[in-house]
Amino acid sequence: MPEIVVKFEDKIVERVVVEKRRVSIGRTNENDIVLENRGVSRKHATIEFNDDGPVLIDNESLNGTFLNNRKVSEESLRNHDVITIGKYNLIFNDRTEEQSGDEDVYDGTMILNTKRQQERLQSDSRDRETVRRSGGAVLVGEANSDFKEFAIEREVTTIGKAKFVHIRAKGMFISGIQAKIVREGAVFSLVNIGRRGKTKLNGEPTTNALLRNGDIIQVGKSTFRFVEGSR
Numbered sequence: 001m002p003e004i005v006v007k008f009e010d011k012i013v014e015r016v017v018v019e020k021r022r023v024s025i026g027r028t029n030e031n032d033i034v035l036e037n038r039g040v041s042r043k044h045a046t047i048e049f050n051d052d053g054p055v056l057i058d059n060e061s062l063n064g065t066f067l068n069n070r071k072v073s074e075e076s077l078r079n080h081d082v083i084t085i086g087k088y089n090l091i092f093n094d095r096t097e098e099q100s101g102d103e104d105v106y107d108g109t110m111i112l113n114t115k116r117q118q119e120r121l122q123s124d125s126r127d128r129e130t131v132r133r134s135g136g137a138v139l140v141g142e143a144n145s146d147f148k149e150f151a152i153e154r155e156v157t158t159i160g161k162a163k164f165v166h167i168r169a170k171g172m173f174i175s176g177i178q179a180k181i182v183r184e185g186a187v188f189s190l191v192n193i194g195r196r197g198k199t200k201l202n203g204e205p206t207t208n209a210l211l212r213n214g215d216i217i218q219v220g221k222s223t224f225r226f227v228e229g230s231r
Contacts, residue, residue, distance in 0.1 A: 002054065004047075005091040006033065023047040025085060026059075028213060038202050039063050039086030042212070047077065047092075054092070056083060136229040137188060139181075142216070143223040144170045150224075152188065157181040159219050160194060171220020174198045178219050181211070186229070190217060 004023070006014040016023075016033055024031040025047070027040040035044070041061040048055050054077040058065035066084040067075050077083075083090040139150040146168055158165040162176030169178060175194025182189045188211040192199035200218040201209050211217075213228040 002049070002095065003093040004033065005093065006035075007089045007091065008087060010089075018047075018049070021049045023049075025090070033090070035085055035088045036214075037086040037088065038204075038212075038215075040088070044085055045083075053077070054094075056081075061085075137183075138227045138229075139167070139217070139224040140227060141222075142225050144221045145224060152181060152183060155183050157183075161220070167224075169219040169222040171198065171222070174220035179217075188226070188228070190215075 002018040004016045004018065005012060006016065014033070020032075023033065023046065024043060025033045025035065026042050026044040027035060027037065028042045031043065041059070041063070043059050044061045045059055045065045046057045048057060056065065056067060056072065056075050056077050058073050063086065064071045066072065067077075068082055069084070077092050079092070079094040081092045083092060133149075135151070137152045139152060141147045141150070150167060154166070157167065158177050158180050159167040159169050160176050160178040161169060161171070161174050165177055173195060175198070178192070178194035179199040180191050180193060182191055190199065190201055190206060190209050190211055192205075192207045197205045198220055199206055201211075202216050203218070211226045211228075213226065215226045217224045217226060
């Protein structure tokens with residue numbers, strides 16, 4: 001059976017043995033291969049297996065899909081082709097490769113991947129329950145937070161160390177109002193309005209960025225996870 005080897009920074013993070021005719025790739029948990037990176041669209045690409053062989057299809061992704069360093073929209077796959085999506089490289093093998101060394105290493109990898117998938121499903125289930133309770137988008141307190149869940153109900157939600165902000169964040173060098181979450185219909189944005197570099201999205205300093213489900217917001221020493229309302 002075909003195999004897709006997922007690499008991040010030249011390290012193998014997952015081996016996927018293909019047992020279906022259509023494999024979806026993207027950032028959200030409903031995909032067959034989940035790539036957790038901001039450069040990856042929700043439903044980024046698809047690999048379809050038809051009578052003429054496997055075909056890689058880009059789903060009009062924001063940052064594009066690359067095959068052997070060439071941007072493609074639809075292209076046939078060959079053995080050992082390298083698909084690049086965001087910061088990930090996916091190596092396509094037309095048949096499952098034998099593992100070198102102890103066979104238990106491969107077994108251990110598969111067990112780890114199964115556990116990882118179970119954790120994703122459990123997290124997704126918890127998020128759906130959180131959204132159901134709140135009725136909309138939610139911030140989940142991850143670290144140095146005064147709450148477990150905060151429903152984002154206002155057009156503008158402020159974050160900082162001042163007493164009057166909606167969400168208090170910890171840290172000596174953050175501003176009274178360090179950041180705000182702006183809601184426009186079903187679209188949410190994170191905007192930095194305080195000290196530069198003290199508002200981060202998925203580990204990177206930001207000034208203004210759209211929020212996507214699962215994004216990690218860090219203001220000073222406080223960390224929150226954004227859960228979108230439409231789940």
